[in-house]
Amino acid sequence: MKTTPTPTVAVPSPRPAEPHARTCQIAVVGTGGIATVHAGDIDRLGDRARIVAAVDTDPDRLTEFCARWSIPRQYTKLEAMLDAERPDLVDLATPPGLHTAQAIACLARDLTVWCEKPPVLSLAELDQIAAAEAGSGGSFATVFQHRFGSGAQRLRALVAAADPRLGAPMTAVCHTLWYRPDEYFHVPWRGSFEVEGGGPTMGHGIHQIDLVLSILGDWREVVAVADRRARPTRTEDVSAALVTLDSGAVVTVLNSLLSPRETSYLRFDFAHATVELEHLYGYRDEDWRVTPAPGHADPVTEAWADGPTGQPSGHHAQLSVVVSALAAGQPPPVTLPDTRVTMELVAAIYASAFTGAPVRRGQIDETSSFYYRMDGNGAPWEA
The missing domain is CATH 3.40.50.720 (NAD(P)-binding Rossmann-like Domain)
Known part of the structure; x- marks a missing residue:
């Protein structure tokens, strides 16, 4: 029978719960x-x-x-x-x-x-x-707070509706180019697969990767490379991947902790428009840019004018939705199935980079070492 532990800090007795719908x-x-x-x-x-x-x-x-x-x-x-x-x-x-x-x-x-x-x-x-x-x-x-800014909500709705004004997705760019000095890795839990889970692919670029997948849909196959070039870490400090989505669109993904001019850059090329987002750790509506293809200016401008505005991305944006979901008795976003799509792609990037082979979605299961660790049987540079 499990014993009940006691607090190691003296605390007052809990107060009665306030009405759930209010607070x-x-x-x-x-x-x-x-x-x-x-x-x-x-x-x-x-x-x-x-x-x-x-x-x-x-x-x-x-x-x-x-x-x-x-x-x-x-x-x-x-x-x-x-x-x-x-x-x-x-x-x-x-x-x-x-x-x-x-x-x-x-x-x-x-x-x-x-x-x-x-x-x-x-x-x-x-x-x-x-x-x-x-x-x-x-x-x-x-x-995954970047899902909840109004720009991402607007683009996600257009893609989900297969809006002909934008046209079909063709290709995309997903770059997380950040800079972390050697001192960043002095924190004990950073810099190892055993404690942090991975480098910029897992801990930094995952935000942009998740945002792209939440907008463009599931992925099908990835080919990747990763390396430890400069930082005192056991994980990678740079990785690159070519991801094919179920739609057939192709996404280039680059994750780095070696980039002095830091930026988070996403680009979505549709048949009739290019939609770009450049920010660092959070975006506003003005960080998005839309470029219509020749002859499509009016419908593309009209399409982008639809939908929500005024909500920056960030924890506050997601928390607001989480609290509303709980008040309604619903599971809050982002759910485990949503998360698994992103996590499986991260695992596949490591698997492809460390084995030199393409990896398809569903391929990493209980028979794969990459199911249990992001570095599988160990990063190449650990050999």
């Missing part, structure tokens, strides 16, 4: 840099949501975080929080290597989880979470 009660696990971003965006939701508890193994950082965001209860162990609280949402803002066990623990309590990227270290771990979700009253969602 979404959130517990934040991890109080580092990304948790601070989440807390700020939760605060912007006003009385729609509030943080009622926080968890961190570092008592000093935890106390500082709770004081900054007026969080009433704090715990240094996740199990202690789970024993004492019944939040509407558990926000996992911890290092990637902790996500799977923490998510399963929350789902075992019928709690809903919103998890930072990368949500897991492997497809095997993602399937473990899916099995836990299947037996839970809660659900699991991944932080």
